[in-house]
Amino acid sequence: MSKFEEKTTRSERIYEGKIINLKVDEVLLPNGHSSKRELVEHPGxxxxxxxxxxxxxxxxxxxxxxxxxxxxxxxxxxxxxxxxxxxxxxxxxxxxxxxxxxxxxxxxxxxxxxxxxxxxxxxxxxxxxxxxxxxxxxxxxxxxxxxxxxxxxxxxxxxxxxxxxxxxxxxxxxxxxxxxxxxxxxxxx
Structure with a gap:
């Protein structure tokens, strides 16, 4: 576990494609605040x-x-x-x-x-x-x-x-x- 870890509290996939998927995660930051992360999922x-x-x-x-x-x-x-x-x-x-x-x-x-x-x-x-x-x-x-x-x-x-x-x-x-x-x-x- 990293001291900078962002714990995901909610995740929503907003797009599923042939090559990539897109999701928006709500995360809990190390300082206790929350934020959103827009993420691309790719198979490599x-x-x-x-x-x-x-x-x-x-x-x-x-x-x-x-x-x-x-x-x-x-x-x-x-x-x-x-x-x-x-x-x-x-x-x-x-x-x-x-x-x-x-x-x-x-x-x-x-x-x-x-x-x-x-x-x-x-x-x-x-x-x-x-x-x-x-x-x-x-x-x-x-x-x-x-x-x-x-x-x-x-x-x-x-x-x-x-x-x-x-x-x-x-x-x-x-x-x-x-x-x-x-x-x-x-x-x-």
Whole structure:
């Protein structure tokens, strides 16, 4: 129990959607006062740091309606109900990129927006990449362009905001550090 814990005294779900649910909780604050919290419930997601044999990072460009523009990201996707995150990661890697991996290594799991959402994203390193026989198989409402870039090119994309999301910025910095550090504790890709 945390000294800052907020005890929920009432909770009302106000929206149930395909990807998210919204609820409003009334909470009792540590000082005895009450407040309201508007919260997003999300099933979680996965993302992949996939480096080719030439140390190029596999990225996808896609339109993000919330931002009203396209951004460049690492491959990622929502965890389906009952799905293990590692399974989701393998599925999303092949669906979005047309690549498969011999294995995955969990790099880090983290909260994306803890001020209002419970989403946790699991970032994996895809090890032993190879092109799949089927190629990319996108959802009917998914439109992406695949690209392979150097870490320097990815850093330039961060500088000019083509890479604009936290998971991809994290992935670029992790990949750069991994490539710079020969004694890395992470497996060789």
């Amino acid at each position: 997601a996965v993302a992949l740091v996939a480096l080719t044999a030439e140390n190029k990072l596999i990225l996808v460009e896609q339109y993000r309606k919330a931002l009203e523009r396209s951004i460049i990201e690492i491959p990622a996707g929502k965890i389906e109900k009952g799905e293990d995150p590692a399974y989701t990661a393998m599925r999303e890697l092949e669906e979005e990129t047309g690549y498969t991996a011999d294995k995955l290594e969990l790099i880090q799991s983290f909260s994306t927006s803890p001020g209002f959402a419970d989403e946790v994203i699991h970032v994996y390193a895809a090890i032993g990449l190879k092109k799949s026989e089927s190629g990319a198989v996108l959802d009917e409402d998914e439109f992406v362009e695949l690209m392979e870039v150097t870490i320097d090119e990815a850093e330039d994309m961060m500088k000019d905001n083509r890479i604009y999301d936290a998971k991809t910025a994290f992935a670029v910095l992790w990949a750069k550090q991994k490539l710079l550090n020969e004694n890395s504790t992470y497996p060789k890709l």
